[in-house]
Amino acid sequence: MEEAGDVVFRVSPEGQILFASHRAVQLIAAQAPLAGTALLQLLTEDDRPALQSALNDVLTGEPGRLFESRLKCAQCETPFELRLSCYANQQGLKELLVIGRNMEQQRATEERLRHMATHDALTELPNRLLLSDRMRMVIANARRSGQSFSVACIGLDGFKKVNDGLGHPIGDAVLRTAAARLRKTLRDSDTLARVGGDEFVAILPGTATEAQIKLVTGRLIATLQSPFEIDSHTIYVGASVGVAVYPQHAEEEGRLLALADVAMSRAKETGKARCVVYSQSEAEPPEHDISLEAAMFQAVREGEFLLFYQPIVDARTREIQGFETLMRWKHPTLGMVPPARFIPIAETNGLINLLGAWALKAACVQLKQFEEVAKRPLYISVNISPRQFRNDKFLDVLDDAIAFSGLQGEQLVLEITEGTLMVDPVHAESILSKMAERKARIAIDDFGTGYSSLAYLKRFPISVLKIDRTFIRDLPTSEKDAAICNAVLDLAKHLDLSVVAEGVETEDQLGYLQQRGCQYIQGYLTGKPMAANIAMAALRESMHLKIVQPDLRQVNK
Secondary structure (H helix, E strand, O other), rough: OOOOOOEEEEOOOOOEEEOOOHHHHHHOOOOOOOOEEEHHHEEEEEHHHHHHHHHHHHOOOOEEEEEEEEOOOOOEEEEEEEEEEEEEOOOOOEEEEEEEOOOOOHHHHHHHHHHHHHHHHOOOEEEEEHHHHHHHHHHHHHHHOOOOEEEEEHHHHHHHHHHHHHHHHHHHHHHHHHHHHHHOOOOOEEEEEEEEOOOOOOOOOOOOOHHHHHHHHHHHHHHHHEEEEEOOOOEOEEEEEEEEEOOOOOOOOEEEEEHHHHHHHHHHHHHOOOOOOOOOOOOOOOOOOHHHHHHHHHHHHHEEEEEEEEEEEOEEEEEEEEEEEEEEEEEEEOOOOOHHHHHOOOOOOOOHHHHHHHHHHHHHHHHHHHHHOOOOOOOEEEEEEEEHOOOOOOHHHHHHHHHHHHHOHHEEEEEEHHHOHHHHHHHHHHHHHHHHOOEEEEEEEEEEEOOOHHHHHHHOOOEEEEEHHOOOOOOOOOOHHHHHHHHHHHHHHHOEEEEEEEOOOOOHHHHHHHHHOOOOEEEOOOOEEOOHHHHHHHHHHHHHHHHHHHHHHHHOO
């Protein structure tokens, strides 16, 4: 019986202890024998009524019961799980057997696990899970009371240089010190959480006016501007803060955090070591990105992505010379999703490689159909995203597209932005050279809006410059835009490059460009992006006019 549990008691039907195990006596540190003592006297007062009820239930025939209680041990209260059962002794009389298991270590383990699940291991601050719970509580209180509150996102400035230059152990020490400073600066009613990397979030109940926000965030920035003395290193980082206010800016926790994060990014972009309160003029964070991303993968399976084609025409004759391929997404409920919304997501999650490979092959095949209708050679222009260009399988994709369609390499123009080329010029030069070996032509898209260096025009095998629409929009009245266009056209002429002017929408723009020797134009004036069947109809119409017009001239004579 001594080994049956951490504590073992035989108890009379009246609740008097008849026997107590040696370990029970030791744990309770009784000064006198426990025999004859009421079992209830060993429990805390709050637990006694429940235990008495459980004992009565067992005595009246109920099967064994489990009961959690706190026993008054040496100088503390210890949690125990008590198993109660009733039996007949040798004389045939009822007795109760109480076997207890010490739950102190298990409770401590459970508490430690709960703490680990809700707190950041490095700083001991609440993590995202606990932050979300606290945020919901503050929102509920604010709705009841009608009071506003603020959410502040705090990002350390220049923290990456600490990790890169001094190592992660020093960086971790900086984060712990920063967390301690921020916690000390805030009130007990505020919540400070670490949400990852070098970013913290503070929930500030009752802080909503401009003056209040300025006071609190000023203290937060000031406490992080002081130098960090870590292992003989003196480190300066500082912080940028973004703030969103409930309910002025948003009423939902995720939205408040997103807007505060947008404001913090703005603070970093505009000088750092400052606070920016969100305003409607700030760029909105993308909504429903996660659901949209999931829908994109579904769209690939369901074939919802389409290719549209915008004519590129001869500036003098307006005859279609080729088409730029443009990707579109026709969602069953959202309708046509703008490329500006789904392309960045595809670029981030890698889906652009799959979509880009499909677009390249499909465009090359489509060009064959266009040529059958036009009865003359044409070319197709396809945009290559930064991630596609850097993918080590890109040249294989290009080879497959050319081989599958049977195109001549020179019929394919691959549009790449200046920024893509200049991220890694050595890699770019290698890939472009191999593209040129396949006779594919390289076009610089949105020319003039990226890097100002023109050295790459000499270094890379480029064939086409596409003048960005921002330089075309105000022609011919804008002297500065006219000067830029003239410079590009002169540059292209001396380097023997073709030029395509994008975004041509008026006859005046076309006339100006034609007079200055621009070879090709693209824009709403000569054709909006269109489905393949409409593009073929446009090519047939052009053929019809060519055949009919000479006959009409003879009749008119």
